[in-house]
Amino acid sequence: xxxxxxxxxxxxxxxxxxxxxxxxxxxxxxxxxxxxxxxxxxxxxxxxxxxxxxxxxxxxxxxxxxxxxxxxxxxxxxxxxxxxxxxxxxxxxxxxxxxxxxxxxxxxxxxxxxxxxxxxxxxxxxxxxxxxxxxxxxxxxxxxxxxxxxxxxxxxxxxxxxxxxxxxxxxxxxxxxxxxxxxxxxxxxxxxxxxxxxxxxxxxxxxxxxxxxxx
Numbered sequence: 001x002x003x004x005x006x007x008x009x010x011x012x013x014x015x016x017x018x019x020x021x022x023x024x025x026x027x028x029x030x031x032x033x034x035x036x037x038x039x040x041x042x043x044x045x046x047x048x049x050x051x052x053x054x055x056x057x058x059x060x061x062x063x064x065x066x067x068x069x070x071x072x073x074x075x076x077x078x079x080x081x082x083x084x085x086x087x088x089x090x091x092x093x094x095x096x097x098x099x100x101x102x103x104x105x106x107x108x109x110x111x112x113x114x115x116x117x118x119x120x121x122x123x124x125x126x127x128x129x130x131x132x133x134x135x136x137x138x139x140x141x142x143x144x145x146x147x148x149x150x151x152x153x154x155x156x157x158x159x160x161x162x163x164x165x166x167x168x169x170x171x172x173x174x175x176x177x178x179x180x181x182x183x184x185x186x187x188x189x190x191x192x193x194x195x196x197x198x199x200x201x202x203x204x205x206x207x208x209x210x211x212x213x214x215x
Contacts, residue, residue, distance in 0.1 A: 024103065027104060029104070029105070030055070030104075030105075032055065032207070033207070033208050033210060034208075035208050036208040036209055036210070036211070037208070037209075037210045037211070038210075038211040038212075038213070039210075039211070039212055039213070040212070040213035040214070040215055041213075041214055041215070042214075042215045043214055043215070045214060045215075047093060047113045047114065047115065047116075048113070048114050048115070048116050048118075048119045048122075048213065048214065048215055049111070049112075049113050049213070049214040050111065050112050050113075050114070050119070050122060050123055050126065050211070050212070050213050050214075051109050051110070051111050051211070051212045051213075052109055052110050052123075052126050052127070052130065052209050052210070052211050053107050053108065053109030053209065053210045053211075053212070054107065054108050054109060054203050054204060054207045054209055054210070055105060055107065055108075055203075055207050056099055056100060056101060056105055056106040056107040056108040056203065057099075057101055057105050057106065057108075057203075058101055058102065058103065058104060058105045058106070059101045059102060059103060059174055059176060060174070060175065060176060061101070061105075063195075063198075063199050063202065064101060065187040065188050065190070065191050066191045066195040066196060066198070066199040067099050067101075067108065067199050067203065068099065068150055068188065069143065069146050069147060069150065069188060069191045069195075069196060070099075070133070070196050070199055070200060070203075071097045071098065071099045071108070072097075072145075072146035072147075072149055072150055073138065073142050073143065073145075073146045073196070074096070074097035074110065074129065075096045075097045075098075076096075076149060078142075078145050079096075079097070079142075079146075080129055080132070080142070081095045081096060081097060081110060081112075081126075081129055082095055082096075084125065084129060085112065085122065085125045085126070085129070089121075089125065091112070091114055091118050091121060091122045091125055092112050092113060092114055092122065093113040093114060093115075094111075094112070094113040095110075095111065095112040095113070096110070096111055097109070097110045097111070098110075098111065103174060108203050108204075110126050110129070110130065112125075112126055116215065119213070119215070123211070123213075130204050130209075133196075133200035133204055134200055134201060134204060134205050137193065137197075138193045138196050138197070140193070143191075143193060143196070147188050147189060147191070150188050151184070151185050151188055151189070154181075154184050154185070154188075155185075158181065164181075167180075167181040168181070
């Protein structure tokens with residue numbers, strides 16, 4: 001009974017104080033790196049793990065949908081990284097791209113796990129694929145594949161009411177609006193090839209990378 005549930009929740013929350021917008025504390029932005037940085041550590045591992053990372057964007061950034069599509073163009077078994085570095089060149093045990101957004105700007109990067117004797121070639125391969133984002137046009141089929149995956153995965157993720165409740169609550173808390181998730185398909189579908197080029201230049205083309213290696 002929806003009406004009874006709303007009445008019960010209202011009763012349970014009636015003594016909550018401080019209703020209204022949440023004022024987040026002032027926070028200072030992380031300093032921009034002044035050049036490429038590389039750090040490596042050695043552990044007793046059979047694989048080598050490599051991440052090339054860049055400063056990312058915040059949740060409320062208007063480029064967030066385009067960065068999602070860009071990340072997915074690189075990711076998955078149909079993505080550029082898998083096809084080039086694992087399928088064609090057999091360099092990777094695992095390879096992917098990631099973008100992490102928060103209230104503050106997060107990070108964007110690419111990751112590969114490879115054999116120790118393939119470290120140099122794998123690192124060069126990652127760098128080449130990042131450079132391709134800046135120099136080569138995006139094919140319509142890879143953009144369509146990325147969009148279809150994102151839209152489908154989003155729909156599947158919201159099958160449970162608990163997931164819908166989480167989306168409503170967190171997006172409202174982050175100041176994005178409680179119904180933001182309802183507009184997800186439209187925002188992803190609206191991303192163009194030109195948007196991807198612009199975001200690639202903003203993230204990859206405008207910042208020196210940080211390289212982390214576990215040998």
